[in-house]
Amino acid sequence: MAGQVTSTGRTSELSNLQFALLMALPVLLFLVLVVAYPLGYALWMSFQQIVFFGGYRTNFVGLANYATMLGDDKFWWSIWVTVRFTVESVLLAMAIGLALALLLNRPMRRPGLIRTIIMLPWCVSLYGTGIMFSYLATGQTGFATAIAFFFGADRPVSFVNRQWVIEVLAIGNAWNMAPLVAFFLLANLKTIPTRLYDLAAIDRMSPLETFWNVTLPPLRFTLFVFTCITTVLSMKLFDFIFVLSGGGPGTASAVMTYQIYKISFRDLNLGYGAAQSFVLLFLIVGSTMTLYALWGRREAAR
Amino acid sequence: MQRRMTLWAWLGIAVAVVWTLLPIYWFLKMSLLTPDEIARFPPPLVPLDPTPAAYFNIFGFDYQVTPELVRRASGQAGQIINGLINSLIVSIVVTAITMLVVVPLAYVFARLDFRFKQALLITILLSVALPPVSTLIPFYALYVQLGLAGTLFGLIVVTLTITIPFVTWMLIGYLRNLPPVERLARVDGYSRLETLVFIVIPLARSGIAVAAVIAFLFAWNEYTYALVLVNGTPANTLATALSGFLFQHPEPSHLAAALVVSILPPVLVAYFLQRHIAEMNLVDPIR
Amino acid sequence: MAGIRLDHLKKSFGAFTAVQDLDLDVTDGEFLVLLGPSGCGKTTTLNCIAGLETPSAGRILFDGRDVTSDPPHSRNIAMVFQSALLYPHMTAAANIEASLRRSDLAPEERRRRIDDAVSMLEIGDLLDKLPSEMSGGQRQRVATAKAIVRQPTAFLLDEPLSALDAALRMTLRAEIVNLQKRLGSTTVFVTHDQVEAMTMGDRIAVMNGGRLEQIGTPSEIYERPRSLFVAGFVGSPPMNLIRGEVADGVFAAGELRVPLAAAPGPVTLGVRPQHLHVRAEGGLPCAIFALERLGRETVLIVEDRARNRLRLLVEAEFEGRVGDPLDVAPDPARCLLFDDASGLIHAPAN
Ligand SMILES: Nc1ncnc2c1ncn2[C@@H]1O[C@H](COP(=O)(O)OP(=O)(O)OP(=O)(O)O)[C@@H](O)[C@H]1O
Numbered sequence: 001m002a003g004q005v006t007s008t009g010r011t012s013e014l015s016n017l018q019f020a021l022l023m024a025l026p027v028l029l030f031l032v033l034v035v036a037y038p039l040g041y042a043l044w045m046s047f048q049q050i051v052f053f054g055g056y057r058t059n060f061v062g063l064a065n066y067a068t069m070l071g072d073d074k075f076w077w078s079i080w081v082t083v084r085f086t087v088e089s090v091l092l093a094m095a096i097g098l099a100l101a102l103l104l105n106r107p108m109r110r111p112g113l114i115r116t117i118i119m120l121p122w123c124v125s126l127y128g129t130g131i132m133f134s135y136l137a138t139g140q141t142g143f144a145t146a147i148a149f150f151f152g153a154d155r156p157v158s159f160v161n162r163q164w165v166i167e168v169l170a171i172g173n174a175w176n177m178a179p180l181v182a183f184f185l186l187a188n189l190k191t192i193p194t195r196l197y198d199l200a201a202i203d204r205m206s207p208l209e210t211f212w213n214v215t216l217p218p219l220r221f222t223l224f225v226f227t228c229i230t231t232v233l234s235m236k237l238f239d240f241i242f243v244l245s246g247g248g249p250g251t252a253s254a255v256m257t258y259q260i261y262k263i264s265f266r267d268l269n270l271g272y273g274a275a276q277s278f279v280l281l282f283l284i285v286g287s288t289m290t291l292y293a294l295w296g297r298r299e300a301a302r
Numbered sequence: 303m304q305r306r307m308t309l310w311a312w313l314g315i316a317v318a319v320v321w322t323l324l325p326i327y328w329f330l331k332m333s334l335l336t337p338d339e340i341a342r343f344p345p346p347l348v349p350l351d352p353t354p355a356a357y358f359n360i361f362g363f364d365y366q367v368t369p370e371l372v373r374r375a376s377g378q379a380g381q382i383i384n385g386l387i388n389s390l391i392v393s394i395v396v397t398a399i400t401m402l403v404v405v406p407l408a409y410v411f412a413r414l415d416f417r418f419k420q421a422l423l424i425t426i427l428l429s430v431a432l433p434p435v436s437t438l439i440p441f442y443a444l445y446v447q448l449g450l451a452g453t454l455f456g457l458i459v460v461t462l463t464i465t466i467p468f469v470t471w472m473l474i475g476y477l478r479n480l481p482p483v484e485r486l487a488r489v490d491g492y493s494r495l496e497t498l499v500f501i502v503i504p505l506a507r508s509g510i511a512v513a514a515v516i517a518f519l520f521a522w523n524e525y526t527y528a529l530v531l532v533n534g535t536p537a538n539t540l541a542t543a544l545s546g547f548l549f550q551h552p553e554p555s556h557l558a559a560a561l562v563v564s565i566l567p568p569v570l571v572a573y574f575l576q577r578h579i580a581e582m583n584l585v586d587p588i589r
Numbered sequence: 590m591a592g593i594r595l596d597h598l599k600k601s602f603g604a605f606t607a608v609q610d611l612d613l614d615v616t617d618g619e620f621l622v623l624l625g626p627s628g629c630g631k632t633t634t635l636n637c638i639a640g641l642e643t644p645s646a647g648r649i650l651f652d653g654r655d656v657t658s659d660p661p662h663s664r665n666i667a668m669v670f671q672s673a674l675l676y677p678h679m680t681a682a683a684n685i686e687a688s689l690r691r692s693d694l695a696p697e698e699r700r701r702r703i704d705d706a707v708s709m710l711e712i713g714d715l716l717d718k719l720p721s722e723m724s725g726g727q728r729q730r731v732a733t734a735k736a737i738v739r740q741p742t743a744f745l746l747d748e749p750l751s752a753l754d755a756a757l758r759m760t761l762r763a764e765i766v767n768l769q770k771r772l773g774s775t776t777v778f779v780t781h782d783q784v785e786a787m788t789m790g791d792r793i794a795v796m797n798g799g800r801l802e803q804i805g806t807p808s809e810i811y812e813r814p815r816s817l818f819v820a821g822f823v824g825s826p827p828m829n830l831i832r833g834e835v836a837d838g839v840f841a842a843g844e845l846r847v848p849l850a851a852a853p854g855p856v857t858l859g860v861r862p863q864h865l866h867v868r869a870e871g872g873l874p875c876a877i878f879a880l881e882r883l884g885r886e887t888v889l890i891v892e893d894r895a896r897n898r899l900r901l902l903v904e905a906e907f908e909g910r911v912g913d914p915l916d917v918a919p920d921p922a923r924c925l926l927f928d929d930a931s932g933l934i935h936a937p938a939n
């Protein structure tokens with residue numbers, strides 16, 4: 001009789017690590033390869049001078065490419081443009097995303113339709129967004145021009161100029177990213193019990209106080225996560241800027257990714273491009289880590 | 303008071319809808335304009351004489367506007383059709399492989415504790431942070447050597463390097479919030495794999511559906527790698543075909559129509575899945 | 590059915606030890622309650638018995654057979670989790686059937702067991718519902734049905750009633766005990782509610798800080814708590830504990846004097862509220878601090894001049910108001926004495 005208990009078989013289970021490795025190892029190997037290989041290759045390139053004309057040659061130049069950067073005005077300019085573009089994009093995307101989420105959280109007629117409309121920009125590719133905004137913002141074909149003429153102006157209104165091109169880029173980028181932010185915030189908003197709003201009403205909180213004390217706390221962590229995500233996405237953005245402004249006018253919107261593209265593919269200075277792309281990678285990792293240290297750690301501890 | 307609140311809410315929704323739709327409208331309008339209207343300055347606010355000619359042209363058909371006037375098929379039509387098919391293949395394959403791979407991966411990171419977990423998570427995060435412009439040349443060099451440049455297979459592999467880390471990262475947060483059903487499953491004698499297949503996946507279908515949409519959108523909209531690896535080859539995607547309009551021979555209504563067409567598949571996917579998105583919840587994968 | 594034995598069980602999470610050197614014997618067919626404050630290691634112990642956690646040291650024996658490294662399923666236990674965990678995406682019927690998916694029962698036997706459980710717990714009309722569409726009590730019944738269809742070696746129940754309201758808790762308390770006696774299955778029931786423990790268990794094991802404080806029948810635990818912790822934790826309203834000193838056969842604390850034959854030294858006197866009586870005079874002078882009328886009786890909370898509070902049980906019709914002076918005195922024959930180091934040192938000889 002005692003043996004009967006084991007009739008279903010004493011199947012031994014896999015340990016956590018075994019199961020994790022079984023599930024994840026192939027993918028992780030793939031990921032490690034696709035991270036390690038280009039990183040390693042780029043690292044190697046950044047120490048080389050690569051020459052195409054008169055026969056392909058590589059010369060080891062040590063840190064010369066990195067040293068060149070220090071005195072390269074275009075490089076420093078591209079950092080400034082990248083930072084300006086990223087900060088504006090993130091602030092806009094987060095603010096608009098939050099506003100859209102709060103709107104969508106209200107009871108309304110045809111919520112499915114409105115949600116789908118609000119989600120549309122997310123379906124448009126970044127290069128598509130770039131094309132749209134370039135037509136929308138340039139003087140010849142732009143919306144502003146059409147409106148201005150409608151009200152009797154006689155000159156085109158263009159925003160794709162040295163002064164405003166970064167803002168146009170940031171707005172377009174935020175237009176594209178905001179729905180993603182909005183929908184994840186909306187998912188969080190849905191978890192707030194309505195009782196809390198009743199409580200706030202009983203306590204006679206003003207709308208602003210209610211927002212601050214009831215609505216915002218459960219969103220804070222998601223806000224942090226998406227600030228990181230939009231920061232990373234904005235800093236590594238290339239195709240959108242490439243089609244919208246091509247880094248111009250002049251170098252007004254030459255962000256680092258564009259600069260790297262130009263150095264590598266137009267000037268064919270692969271070593272120098274690789275060196276700059278390492279700076280970009282450190283900026284991206286550095287800014288997310290800074291965000292985590294300044295903000296995320298506090299939120300995670302909550 | 304109540305009335306005024308709803309008025310503000312409607313105003314807000316109206317602003318949001320205009321903000322969302324204005325760029326799309328501007329392009330939709332452009333795709334419906336006649337060549338004279340496009341050439342006109344200032345640009346018209348609405349198409350006075352809307353015509354679907356551009357939509358026929360980009361798929362290789364002439365369009366009879368009036369008995370005398372025919373708008374000719376676009377020279378890029380072959381590229382567009384080819385690109386559309388390639389993009390569909392790449393996106394569907396990438397989405398399928400991504401989901402197959404990412405669900406178990408995100409699951410073990412979200413629900414199990416094991417050694418090296420932090421280090422492995424950081425690998426994933428790092429691959430999210432890698433800018434495509436930095437990895438283009440290494441990939442290009444590798445692909446030329448392996449003969450993968452200009453192939454759909456090659457493009458699928460690179461696109462996976464974008465979708466897998468990003469989608470894993472999003473899904474980890476979602477899976478962490480599920481109730482501890484694994485304990486129940488262990489008592490009921492489900493093996494680990496059975497728990498994943500029969501319990502966790504059906505339970506997490508909302509989040510998984512959303513993750514699939516995200517993967518699809520990333521794959522469909524990928525441009526940077528396609529530009530370098532498949533542009534001008536038979537493996538070109540819709541994205542590269544579109545940029546052909548932009549740079550080679552500008553015919554704005556064709557460009558606009560092609561762009562509008564390129565939005566349709568993701569919109570269809572997103573429409574069917576938007577209700578899941580509102581149900582999904584995200585927290586931090588690191589915590 | 591089987592007896593369960595824990596042999597020097599230890600479970601650590603990193604540097605933190607949740608369960609320490611635990612010896613426990615559950616006899617065949619017994620209803621054992623694991624009682625203790627939150628965080629004392631009850632769930633951890635239960636998870637070790639179930640096989641959901643691997644012990645850091647020690648052995649677990651079912652009927653003398655070492656099962657320490659067996660996976661949960663092959664131990665043939667059934668578990669009801671804290672707050673009645675069910676598969677959220679499955680109907681009640683599917684949840685119950687999932688319990689039997691690995692068994693090689695004939696289909697008729699399978700049907701019969703499920704039907705029995707369904708009628709026993711009266712959940713026939715819930716079978717097509719999802720857990721999210723059920724009330725807490727309904728979920729509890731379904732989780733119980735899911736457990737009993739397995740006819741397991743042992744039932745492990747982890748605070749199954751803690752999420753329910755008082756009335757439902759009472760009903761289910763009786764139902765669970767009744768069911769256990771009918772099935773005669775060995776049961777380990779975890780709770781931090783001492784009323785639940787007293788009313789349900791054949792024996793109670795009181796845990797504190799990962800250690801076993803005392804194991805015994807409810808009346809043993811109640812009448813002769815072996816340590817100050819058990820004395821204070823078991824019983825409602827709780828036992829009065831008064832620090833003082835014994836000298837010359839008299840316990841003294843402030844103005845209180847109780848004749849007790851015990852060795853001299855600093856001790857703590859324990860007296861249950863029903864053994865503290867109101868006296869006209871000659872007791873400890875106190876004033877009424879609060880009255881809690883329970884209907885059948887009244888709990889009187891009084892304060893002596895040093896502002897120490899004592900609880901006593903008086904009849905329901907007790908007349909008094911807050912602030913009224915009165916004298917109280919314990920029944921010396923029902924007093925317990927505890928030593929800080931060695932626990933119970935003096936108890937009435939029944
Ligand atoms: N996986 C774990 N990792 C680290 N510490 C843990 C883990 N599980 C439990 N602990 C710790 O072990 C101790 C005992 O936990 P356990 O869950 O057994 O308590 P419990 O007696 O069931 O309490 P409660 O009545 O609140 O359910 C707690 O201090 C808890 O913090």
Ligand SMILES: [Mg+2]
Pocket residue numbers: 631632633671747
């Ligand atoms: Mg517990």
